[in-house]
Amino acid sequence: MKNTKQKILVLDIVNNNRCHSNAEDIYNIARKTIPNISLGTVYRNLNSLVEEKHIKRIKMDDGIDRFDNMIYPHDHFICTKCNTIIDVDEVNHCDFKEISGNKVMSYEIYYKGICKNCLEEEK
Amino acid sequence: MKNTKQKILVLDIVNNNRCHSNAEDIYNIARKTIPNISLGTVYRNLNSLVEEKHIKRIKMDDGIDRFDNMIYPHDHFICTKCNTIIDVDEVNHCDFKEISGNKVMSYEIYYKGICKNCLEEEK
DNA sequence: CTCCTAACTAGTAATGATTACTAATTAAAG
DNA sequence: CTTTAATTAGTAATCATTACTAGTTAGGAG
Numbered sequence: 001m002k003n004t005k006q007k008i009l010v011l012d013i014v015n016n017n018r019c020h021s022n023a024e025d026i027y028n029i030a031r032k033t034i035p036n037i038s039l040g041t042v043y044r045n046l047n048s049l050v051e052e053k054h055i056k057r058i059k060m061d062d063g064i065d066r067f068d069n070m071i072y073p074h075d076h077f078i079c080t081k082c083n084t085i086i087d088v089d090e091v092n093h094c095d096f097k098e099i100s101g102n103k104v105m106s107y108e109i110y111y112k113g114i115c116k117n118c119l120e121e122e123k
Numbered sequence: 124m125k126n127t128k129q130k131i132l133v134l135d136i137v138n139n140n141r142c143h144s145n146a147e148d149i150y151n152i153a154r155k156t157i158p159n160i161s162l163g164t165v166y167r168n169l170n171s172l173v174e175e176k177h178i179k180r181i182k183m184d185d186g187i188d189r190f191d192n193m194i195y196p197h198d199h200f201i202c203t204k205c206n207t208i209i210d211v212d213e214v215n216h217c218d219f220k221e222i223s224g225n226k227v228m229s230y231e232i233y234y235k236g237i238c239k240n241c242l243e244e245e246k
Numbered sequence: 247c248t249c250c251t252a253a254c255t256a257g258t259a260a261t262g263a264t265t266a267c268t269a270a271t272t273a274a275a276g
Numbered sequence: 277c278t279t280t281a282a283t284t285a286g287t288a289a290t291c292a293t294t295a296c297t298a299g300t301t302a303g304g305a306g
Contacts, residue, residue, distance in 0.1 A: 002253055002302050023292080038256045043293060059182035063264080064292070077225050088222055096234065099211055102200050105236040111219070113228040125273050125282055146263080161285045166264060168283095186293080187263070 009033055010045040014055045020066040020085040058085060075108065079115035086115060132156055133168040137178045143189040143208040181208060198231070202238035209238060 013029050014021070021029070027042045046067055049055045058066040058076065066085060068076075077086040088111060096104045114122075136152050137144070144152070150165045169190055172178045181189040181199060185206060191199075200209040211234060219227045237245075 004254060004302070006255070036256065038258095040257080040294075041255055044254085047294095057184070059184070061180070061182070077222055077227070079225070080228070086223070086225060099200055099234060100209070101239040101242075102202070102209060102234075103237045103242055104200070104234050105203070107232060107234045109230060109232050111222060111225075111227050111230045114226045116224040119224075119226055127273070127283060129284070159285065161287095163265075163286080164284055170265095 004045075006030075006034060006037055006041050007045045007048065009037075010042055011049055011054055014046075014049070014067050015069045015071060017069075018087075020058060020068050022064050022066050026067065075111065077111040077113065077115070079118055080112055081114055081118040084115050084117070129153075129157060129160055129164050130168045130171065132160075133165055134172055134177055137169075137172070137190050138192045138194060140192075141210075143181060143191050145187050145189050149190065198234065200234040200236065200238070202241055203235055204237055204241040207238050207240070 009030055010026060013026050017026075017029070023039070023043055023046060026046070027037070027039050030037050030042060046055070046057075050057045050067075054070065056068045056070050058068055060066055060078070060083065061080075062083060068085075073090050075088040075090060077088050078084070079086070088109075096107070098104060132153055133149060136149050140149075140152070146162070146166055146169060149169070150160070150162050153160045153165060169178070169180075173180045173190075177193065179191045179193050181191055183189055183201070183206065184203075189208060191208075196213050198211040198213060200211050201207070202209070211232075219230070221227060
């Protein structure tokens with residue numbers, strides 16, 4: 001578990017980015033600080049950080065994973081038209097410990113629909 | 124919008140399968156009825172059926188999509204150890220129509236943890 | 247502060263689920 | 277029964293992600 005500058009940078013980018021970037025985006029931002037950082041390194045560190053529960057992976061319908069900070073608990077609204085992700089302050093805190101004998105460690109809510117911007121454009 | 128026998132078969136397989144199969148599984152089951160059905164045809168029909176909201180796509184961490192019927196409303200528990208998906212009867216029916224100006228059409232809850240079987244094996 | 251070594255990285259090649267393509271087939275409307 | 281646009285089988289291509297390898301480095305022991 002070495003704390004490399006690459007790993008610290010990746011975590012820092014995810015934590016300071018409010019826009020749910022994908023690996024490629026994070027790679028491009030990271031190159032501004034470490035110009036020869038490798039895309040594979042970004043992927044590997046994103047995977048470690050998800051495993052260590054420092055960041056969250058959001059699986060999108062387009063098949064490209066996005067990554068989000070876990071600084072405060074929140075859910076997500078995903079616009080099915082423009083694919084934007086919008087943070088939703090946790091409204092329903094259901095703290096199940098157990099469902100039918102299965103041990104619940106966490107849960108995620110994904111709201112889907114049309115975002116404010118796309119609704120405007122439809123008019 | 125043609126109702127081909129391939130599409131009807133794919134829908135039928137998803138609806139009669141309680142185990143959240145992936146495209147490859149569904150392809151293998153489909154071949155028992157239509158031996159020369161193409162894997163591409165299975166993928167295309169799964170995509171159409173998801174778009175038409177006849178079935179649901181479940182995005183897994185291993186990157187392989189699973190498919191589920193929509194006969195009755197339910198959520199999912201995913202075991203992070205063995206990757207099994209377990210149906211959860213809807214416990215929290217929250218019917219938001221709108222969140223911060225964004226129009227909510229649907230929502231999904233994913234519970235994550237360790238399933239009954241894996242808990243047993245840990246002992 | 248060195249030395250040591252397991253863990254990590256850069257760069258590149260490989261993987262594999264999914265999609266795209268094309269000639270042939272077919273559902274279904276008139 | 278025609279007609280035709282949509283669909284299919286079979287195969288090739290795509291591309292996000294992972295694997296691999298020689299070289300580098302974090303950080304603990306001495």
